Amino acid sequence: MDAAGIERLSLLVVHDDPQALAQLADRLAALGHSVATAECGADALDRAAEAPPAVVLLKADLPDLHGFEVCRRLKAQHATGGAEVIFLVRPDEDLDRLAGLEAGGMDCLVEPVEDAALNARTRTAGRLAQQAGAEAGFVDKDGLTGLWNRDHFEIEFQRECNRARRYDSLFALVLLDVDDFGPLVAEHGEALGNRLLKELARILLDQTRESDCVARWGPDQFILLLPEGNLPKAIGFAKKLFAAVGQHDFRAGGRATRISVSMGVASRQNIGGRDPHDMLRLVRECLREAKSVGGDRIFYHTCGEINPVRT
Secondary structure (H helix, E strand, C coil): CCCCCCCCCCCEEEECCHHHHHHHHHHHHCCCCEEEEEEHHHHHHHHHHHCCCCCCCCCCCCCCCCCHHHHHEEEEEECCCEEEEEEECCCCCCCHHHHHHHHHHCEEEEEEHHHHHHHHHHHHHHHHHCCCCCCCCCCCCCCCCECCCCHHHHHHHHHHHHHHHHHCEEEEEEEEECCHHHHHHHHHHHHHHHHHHHHHHHHHHHHHCCCCEEEEEEEEEEEEEEECCCHHHHHHHHHHHHHHHHHCCCCCEEEEECEEEEEEEEEHHHHCCCCCCCCHHHHHHHHHHHHHHHCEEEEEECEEEEEEECC
């Protein structure tokens, strides 16, 4: 990470158009990343084996091996299995996005890729690769989503509580639960449920900062620790996240579907002088209230009261 807090990533860009390949590589290198390139699937596999990347930007329609096959082979190797793969597709290309996810891909980007989308997706993929524990012996991860696990979150939460008591600093918690997850899995199967949770994890990382701690809290629950978060900021963040999830097309039973989530929000700013550890109980109470009125809601705690957020 540099002085500006930008994570330096090892990237592999794979494209059969030399001009497009050079432009993408230059744009990513300008951000300070280490960039390797390949013009076909076979070369991509060789380059990845020589120097395993954290993230692969991979054109789906390659002349020798389809990008899905390249992705499957990368994921099958121990050295490259932790890389996150983003497919590059043409605007007129009819990509089977579900097949891409099943091959091991994280997402796709439509060319020509805008700078904001390129930066955001690369950043998110890098965080997933790092949190998935590409390094040997890494144990603080959730095996399915690649997010921090509950044990790691509790360590970070304790650290933030200590800092709050010492410096009177603020932080916020957001606890998120997928509505009707059990019936969805019962109808479409566990594999679909797992894909949904992985895709939801990517959305959470897309919406958060490097300094935030994003963890899987339960089978269908996620918790976010937001340092320096006051209540208005935490509620604003929760509303943005709520909208991003609600507008996203997930895949279920071969078709696009929408899901809803319930959230609880609490900030140290509004706990009335209580111990910071009480925030975990309060944010759970807010989530329970959201679920009790049918879900698809956000509730927040302030000064002893639990109130709904207008979304």
